[in-house]
Amino acid sequence: MTTAMGAALRRIQFGNALAAFGNGFTAPFLFVYASQVRGLGNGTAGAVLAVFAVVALLVLPFTGRVLDVRGPLPVAYTGSAMGMVGALGFGISESAPSVLVSSALMGAGVAVLQPALATMIVSCSTRVTRSRAFATQFFLNNLGLGVGGLLGGLMVDEHRPATFTLLFVIEAAMFVVLGVVLATVRLPQSGGANADGEREAAAARGAAGAWSVLLRDRSMVLLCVLGFVLFFACYGQFESGLSAYAVEVTRISTSTLGVALAANTAVIVLTQYVVLRLVEKRRRSRVVALVGGIWAVAWVAAGASGLVHGAQAVATGLLITTYALFGVGETMLSPTVAPLVADLAPRRLVGQYNSAFALMKQLALAVGPAVGGLMAAVGAYGAYIVMLVGCSLGVSLLALWLGRRLTPVQDRPHRSVVVAGSGDAPAPGSGADVDVPAEALTGERAAVAAV
The missing domain is CATH 1.20.1250.20 (MFS general substrate transporter like domains)
Structure with missing residues (x-):
């Protein structure tokens, strides 16, 4: 792994940790926020969580093709932007439709960010360093979620909606920071002069062809x-x-x-x-x-x-x-x-x-x-x-x-690389x-x- 790859990987991990921190701020409180703070009831609060999950299921089948044709950075920028808009929408929402739209935007953003960041980590690692890279991502995710949830719990007061608005503004800011950090990343060009040709071929094959290869x-x-x-x-x-x-x-x-x-x-x-x-x-x-x-x-x-x-x-x-x-x-x-x-x-x-x-x-x-x-x-x-x-x-x-x-x-890449x-x-x-x-x-x- 080259020095440039290591530097890019560290920036990706830093941005990912900040995004996890922002998510930890709000994720544990979505139900309480919609149900009690905004007074929309348990039914709407449950729908918020359901929409968050369902939207992810809808966008992920199409995300892979875009990643392989356009590369992970544009997808990551899109996910960060949707997450930011969704978080800000949560902070100012006072009605069921606006809360549900905000949930859909944030759910879609978080969903596409996952494979985009994973693909970026793959680009900046080799078989030997890949295990450590993904372990670091998991460690930082949990640390960010834990610290964010702890601080968020200390800040919120269900009788003061403004405290929840502040949490969502902080999460939106973390999505922005993630986008800014990723803008400084220069991913290695795999395949050299053939990279553009491979992407054009991938575009020609389309999503159906990609899924066909995977399913075989x-x-x-x-x-x-x-x-x-x-x-x-x-x-x-x-x-x-x-x-x-x-x-x-x-x-x-x-x-x-x-x-x-x-x-x-x-x-x-x-x-x-x-x-x-x-x-x-x-x-x-x-x-x-x-x-x-x-x-x-x-x-x-x-x-x-x-x-x-x-x-x-x-x-x-x-x-x-x-x-x-x-x-x-x-x-x-x-x-x-x-x-x-x-x-x-x-x-x-x-x-x-x-x-x-x-x-x-x-x-x-x-x-x-x-x-x-x-x-x-x-x-x-x-x-x-x-x-x-x-x-x-x-x-x-x-x-x-x-x-x-x-x-x-x-199955055992370290031993194979040594050989x-x-x-x-x-x-x-x-x-x-x-x-x-x-x-x-x-x-x-x-x-x-x-x-």
């Missing part, structure tokens, strides 16, 4: 299914079924639930780089399989917390352990899954692959709360725990199945000769520390 890639399809189950079994339950189980069955207070969520964030922030050093040279498929096992234990601990009667301290400890174990699994996934998406993608379809995976993630985040909330509403908590333990074990099986389809350079650097030829079709230029290999170890 069985490894990518399997990874998308795996991604759906991963996000369904973890993130999709945080604010629905698991929260309801904690309050209704484990019988902890909402303040203690906040402590459990804080434990999840603390584990991620404190252990991300320790975990990274342990897993970045391991087989990716086996790391993901281990995550499934850890999360199965986490769900068993959650189920046990509802069975411990007369020992509330033990029950509370088990539930906090559940959230902490989820955090451990998340730190293992961040340097593993997103880089694997990039390494599976043909160079001309990196944006398409990133968008497709983001679409599966968003779909899981929409379906997960719906299923968890419905099972909580009917009191099917036992079946709920069994379902999530099964999903976690399914993650392990899917990951091992995927590992049998991956090439050595896709290539020692003079052996890369495996045919592995892509190592494309993503790891010869002149970058000698300085790769030093460049890792700069990410």
